[in-house]
Amino acid sequence: MSSYLAYRAHQQDGRVSSRLETLEAAPLAAGQLRVAVQWSGINYKDALAATGAGKIMKRFPLVVGIDLAGTVIESADPRFAVGAEVIVVGCGIGEESDGGFAEQAVVQADWAARPPAGLSLREAMAIGTAGFTAAMGIQRLEDNGLTPANGPVLVNGATGGVGSLGLNMLAGAGYRVTALTAKAAAADWLRALGAAEVMLASDLPEKVRPLEKALWAGALDNLGGSTLAWLCATTQPLGSIASIGLASSHELHTTVMPFILRGVNLLGINSTYCPVPLREKVWARLGSDLKPKALNQIANREVGLRELPEVFADYLQGRVTGRTLVRTGA
Structure with missing residues (x-):
């Protein structure tokens, strides 16, 4: 027409x-x-x-x-x-x-x-940029050594598109996932998506020390700001954080100590600049092992x-x- x-x-x-x-x-x-x-x-x-x-x-x-x-x-x-x-x-x-x-x-x-085998056009848009970016974050985390055996993974902003899809993908891939959310009423829904634990944002400390107790083998961060600073301080040695969003803040006030004393990796994720080979690899996984259940x-x-x-x-x-x-x- x-x-x-x-x-x-x-x-x-x-x-x-x-x-x-x-x-x-x-x-x-x-x-x-x-x-x-x-x-x-x-x-x-x-x-x-x-x-x-x-x-x-x-x-x-x-x-x-x-x-x-x-x-x-x-x-x-x-x-x-x-x-x-x-x-x-x-x-x-x-x-x-x-x-x-x-x-x-x-x-x-x-x-x-x-579209890869196993994925309809409707399913592809149910995934969309949100799910593609989450999957790209998971791919980058795994490229930097993350496996389910390394320990628990945290997903924040877990009720949003990136967070909920990333949570479901990680759980389906065998990871033990903690969902961090500001929405207490969504806890049961997050558990149904695969969260082993649900943390409330209101329980996070107001002041974060340069290094806190090491908790997470990896994380998908959709918030930025003080939550990302806390993640940097609580990630395990050689663990990685995929920085995807800034729903809380674009600012990051932290120190270099997590990076030089624990070897933490902070991985920037932007699907707009994803090279074609990686784009094809991520879509293939979204039709297979990373397809959200x-x-x-x-x-x-x-x-x-x-x-x-x-x-x-x-x-x-x-x-x-x-x-x-x-x-x-x-």
């Missing part, structure tokens, strides 16, 4: 507003694909971008949505034929180029991944394009548990 619906953000006088619009399809350039988008998913970053609560987009106007999955309907790259199913997560869509909250999207073929429980909400404005406030106010899928196709 030459025209399609898209949820697009605009900026005027420094203020961001987003709305559903009808756009006209533009011709493809070499190396591009036109995708009939069937599914997308909402990430915290999408809520920041659509509302202007965070400076996510590099230009305006721009279609929101950092994830998409669908079918190629026009190809200017020989690697992908018309009818091929593709997944695109991160890679700057919804930030630097038009994103996935649309019936159609034009993407660079280099950004597209084929509780994916349907985690991806517990579906909305259409017209419902998007109603859900972003829940993300900004921390009321979301799990993942929200976006039905973009018919």
